[in-house]
Amino acid sequence: MGYETDLKLFIDGIWKTGEGRDAHTVLNPVNASPIAEVPYATKADLDEALEASNRAWPEWRSMDVEKRGAILHKAAQLLRERVDLIAATMTQEQGKILAESKAETLASAQLFDWYAEDAKRDYGRTLVRPAGQVSRVIRQPVGPVATFTPWNFPLYLLAKKVSAALAAGCTVISRPPHETPGVGTELFRALADAGIPKGVAQLVHGESGLVSETLIASRVIRKVSFTGSTNVGKHLMRLCADSMTRVTMELGGHAPVLIFDDCDLEKTLDMVVPQKFRNAGQVCVSPTRFYVQSGIYEAFVKGFAERTQKVKIGNGLEADTRMGPLANSRRPGAIEALVQDAKAKGARVLAGGERGDGGFFFQPTLLADVPNEAEIMNEEPFGPVAVSRPFDTFEEVIEQANRLPFGLAAFAFTENGRRANLIGDLVESGMVGINTFAISLADAPFGGVKDSGFGSEGGKEGMESYQVVKAIHQA
Known part of the structure; x- marks a missing residue:
C-alpha cells in the first residue's frame, strides 16, 4: 500500500x-x-x-x-x-x-x-x-x-x-x-x-x-x-x-487513573491496557498515572504486565499489529530518558522499558512503585508507558490525583456509587471517566483546567x- x-x-x-x-x-x-x-x-x-x-x-x-x-x-x-x-x-x-x-x-x-x-x-x-x-x-x-x-x-x-x-x-x-x-x-x-x-x-x-x-x-x-x-x-x-x-x-495532561479494590479487576485490566497503548500512548487523555488500592495492587500490576507483554508492535498497516511506532524521531529518546530516570529512583520495570528495533518504536512499558520524585510522575510521557503506585485511603488518592498542575482528563474504576459521585466532584479535571474511557464524543465538551x-x-x-x-x- x-x-x-x-x-x-x-x-x-x-x-x-x-x-x-x-x-x-x-x-x-x-x-x-x-x-x-x-x-x-x-x-x-x-x-x-x-x-x-x-x-x-x-x-x-x-x-x-x-x-x-x-x-x-x-x-x-x-x-x-x-x-x-x-x-x-x-x-x-x-x-x-x-x-x-x-x-x-x-x-x-x-x-x-x-x-x-x-x-x-x-x-x-x-x-x-x-x-x-x-x-x-x-x-x-x-x-x-x-x-x-x-x-x-x-x-x-x-x-x-x-x-x-x-x-x-x-x-x-x-x-x-x-x-x-x-x-x-x-x-x-x-x-x-x-x-x-x-x-x-x-x-x-x-x-x-x-x-x-x-x-x-x-x-x-x-x-x-x-x-x-x-x-x-x-x-x-x-x-x-x-x-x-x-x-x-x-x-497537555497527565491523566490519573484511580483503581479501587471493589472494581471488577479482570474487566478493568481488559479495558485499561488497550487504552494505555492506543496510538502508542500518544493521547492527551491517555491513562498514565495508575493509583491502585493496596489490597489489589500486586494483582493489578501482575495482570497489567502480562497483558502488556502480549501487545504486538509493528507496522500499523499489518492486520495483527496492536501498536505502531511513535510519530517522530524525538519521542523514543524522550521516553527512554524518563524510564531511565524512574529506574534510577527506585521504580520496577515489569514490562518493556526499551526501544524497539528500527524506526521510532518503543516497547509497551509498565513501571511499578514509581516515586513522586521521578520525572515521569510529573511530566507527561506522551508515549507507551504506564506508571503505578499503591494507595490506602480515598483522601490520599484524591490528593495524589490533584497533585500536578494539569487537569485535562481523569479516570476511576469503582462499583461504589457514592464514591463515584465524590470522584466526579473532587478531581480537578475538565473531564472524568468513571468505569469508562469514552469521554471524547461529538455532543460532549472536551477541555481542561489549570495548565x-x-x-x-x-x-x-x-x-x-x-x-x-x-x-x-x-x-
Whole structure:
C-alpha cells in the first residue's frame, strides 16, 4: 500500500504547490523512510489567505444555515467514502494502526454531521421587559479563525475545530503539523469537493513560527484555537495578547487513573491496557498515572504486565499489529530518558522499558512503585508507558490525583456509587471517566483546567467558542 495523497496548499479556492516554495520531507515512522514532500507556505501565501478569509467571511456568515449545513454534510459523506485512502495516509504518516486510523476518520465525519445539525439549534433568548420594549441576546460568529493542531490525532482534532467554526459562520485558516500533512490535505479536499466557497476554508502547511506569528499578528484573525503542549500554548497566548485575539487552548495532561479494590479487576485490566497503548500512548487523555488500592495492587500490576507483554508492535498497516511506532524521531529518546530516570529512583520495570528495533518504536512499558520524585510522575510521557503506585485511603488518592498542575482528563474504576459521585466532584479535571474511557464524543465538551488549558471543543460549547454574545435592547 503506497502513499497516494498529493500534498498541496489550499488558498482562496486554489490548490498550490511548487513554484519555488520550500518543502519539508514527510517520514514514515516505521522505518524513518521519506514518503512525500510537503510545500511550505510563504509570507505572500499567508497574506493571500488572510485577505481571502476576510473577504469571504460576510458571505459565509450570511449564508442560510441549511446551505451551510448541506456543505458540511457533504464533506462528512466524502470523508466516509474516502476512509480507506485517508486511513492509509494517516497510518503511513503517523504510525497508528489502520483500525485506529479508520475509526478516527469516521469520528471526524461524525463531527461534521453533528455541527451541520447543531447550527440549526443555535438559539438566543429574550429577556423580560415592560410592554413595548424588547431585549434580545444573540450569538454571532467571531470572525476569521486560525487553527493549529498536533500530529497525534491529525484528522480528528483538525475536524473538531474546523467543523464547529464553519458551522458557527466563521472562515478558517488551518495549519496542520508537518509530520502529518496528508490527512489535513484530504480533509480540505473533502471540503473543496463539497462546494465550500472560495476563501472560507484554507490550508497552509508551513514553518510554525512564520505561520503563527503572521496569522496572529493580523487584525483579520479574531480567534485562535490550539491543541498541543502547554509551553507552546502559553507562547501563542502571549502573541494573542497584543491583538486581544480570543483563544481556546487544549493543552497537555497527565491523566490519573484511580483503581479501587471493589472494581471488577479482570474487566478493568481488559479495558485499561488497550487504552494505555492506543496510538502508542500518544493521547492527551491517555491513562498514565495508575493509583491502585493496596489490597489489589500486586494483582493489578501482575495482570497489567502480562497483558502488556502480549501487545504486538509493528507496522500499523499489518492486520495483527496492536501498536505502531511513535510519530517522530524525538519521542523514543524522550521516553527512554524518563524510564531511565524512574529506574534510577527506585521504580520496577515489569514490562518493556526499551526501544524497539528500527524506526521510532518503543516497547509497551509498565513501571511499578514509581516515586513522586521521578520525572515521569510529573511530566507527561506522551508515549507507551504506564506508571503505578499503591494507595490506602480515598483522601490520599484524591490528593495524589490533584497533585500536578494539569487537569485535562481523569479516570476511576469503582462499583461504589457514592464514591463515584465524590470522584466526579473532587478531581480537578475538565473531564472524568468513571468505569469508562469514552469521554471524547461529538455532543460532549472536551477541555481542561489549570495548565491543561481552557475553553471547550465538542458539544454546543464547541460552537459557542467561535461566537460572540451580543445584547440588543429596544425601547
